[in-house]
Amino acid sequence: MTHAQLFRLSYEHLTLSGEDVQRWCNGMLTNNIRSMSPLQVKQTAYCNDKGHVQGLGVIFCLSHERFHLLLEGVSCEQFKERFAMFMMLDDIESSDENLGILSLQGSEADQMLQKAGAELPEEGLFGSWLGLHLYRRDRSGYGGWDLVGPDIESAQSALINAGCTPETDETFNRLRVLACQPSWPQDSTERTFLHELSLNEACCAFDKGCYVGQEIINRMDIKRIFNRKLLKLKLDQPSAIGSELFLPHKLKKPVGVLSSVTEHNGVHYGLCLLKKSSWTPDTLLELHHREFDQDGVLSHEEKIGTATVLNQD
Numbered sequence: 001m002t003h004a005q006l007f008r009l010s011y012e013h014l015t016l017s018g019e020d021v022q023r024w025c026n027g028m029l030t031n032n033i034r035s036m037s038p039l040q041v042k043q044t045a046y047c048n049d050k051g052h053v054q055g056l057g058v059i060f061c062l063s064h065e066r067f068h069l070l071l072e073g074v075s076c077e078q079f080k081e082r083f084a085m086f087m088m089l090d091d092i093e094s095s096d097e098n099l100g101i102l103s104l105q106g107s108e109a110d111q112m113l114q115k116a117g118a119e120l121p122e123e124g125l126f127g128s129w130l131g132l133h134l135y136r137r138d139r140s141g142y143g144g145w146d147l148v149g150p151d152i153e154s155a156q157s158a159l160i161n162a163g164c165t166p167e168t169d170e171t172f173n174r175l176r177v178l179a180c181q182p183s184w185p186q187d188s189t190e191r192t193f194l195h196e197l198s199l200n201e202a203c204c205a206f207d208k209g210c211y212v213g214q215e216i217i218n219r220m221d222i223k224r225i226f227n228r229k230l231l232k233l234k235l236d237q238p239s240a241i242g243s244e245l246f247l248p249h250k251l252k253k254p255v256g257v258l259s260s261v262t263e264h265n266g267v268h269y270g271l272c273l274l275k276k277s278s279w280t281p282d283t284l285l286e287l288h289h290r291e292f293d294q295d296g297v298l299s300h301e302e303k304i305g306t307a308t309v310l311n312q313d
Contacts, residue, residue, distance in 0.1 A: 180230065
């Protein structure tokens with residue numbers, strides 16, 4: 001990928017407001033929200049008390065009493081249902097926002113935005129262009145920007161006229177998988193940690209006060225002890241999401257489940273949360289399809305291919 005590709009993404013958004021909303025967000029989300037000033041933007045997440053990821057997002061500080069939250073892989077309804085009691089106790093108001101998202105990815109994204117007339121904000125800040133929030137967000141491994149707002153059509157036209165190429169969801173997924181970037185909840189389980197998704201640096205602050213799951217997450221960061229990690233695999237043939245991976249000499253328990261797949265230049269790739277025993281680059285794994293009866297007894301199993309763990313650098 002050597003230019004600038006334009007994608008339309010579909011995520012839900014809400015606005016949180018209230019006199020204590022900054023303190024409230026700081027106690028519920030993993031990044032340092034208390035330190036944010038207007039025009040700052042951060043990736044973040046929220047977890048349960050065991051440190052397991054429950055949702056990902058991007059938070060924008062509109063003012064100290066008003067924040068915009070872009071939810072990735074979570075609906076507004078799910079977020080509000082989870083935090084309803086806490087929001088009521090702290091008098092936090094929420095409102096769903098009908099916003100669109102453009103994501104411009106590629107090595108020439110900066111130049112294309114400037115050519116279209118946008119002024120690029122500094123890292124960690126969001127700017128305004130054609131009524132949209134503009135902030136740096138690499139979703140491809142080549143650098144990029146997200147644009148968020150109620151009307152993305154004008155910005156899309158301006159960027160296409162500047163030379164950007166509109167692309168499909170399939171292309172976006174290919175770039176994401178090749179860059180080993182997780183999609184939540186697709187590439188996780190109900191017991192996944194941010195460190196396992198390599199999102200700890202982007203989403204966590206280890207210099208802030210208490211938040212839900214902090215004790216487990218901080219301990220994991222200090223000791224660097226986690227038993228799974230999202231890694232990229234090279235597949236010997238097209239394989240279905242949900243296929244299980246095994247070490248060839250240990251076929252009783254899988255070391256992971258294939259969660260994302262793509263194809264690039266005739267080669268097939270996938271992502272998987274792999275157990276530590278399989279992290280070494282060039283490790284050869286077997287892909288199996290297994291079926292179980294209604295009592296949970298294995299009724300059918302077949303080897304459907306092999307996968308090689310790739311160097312993640």
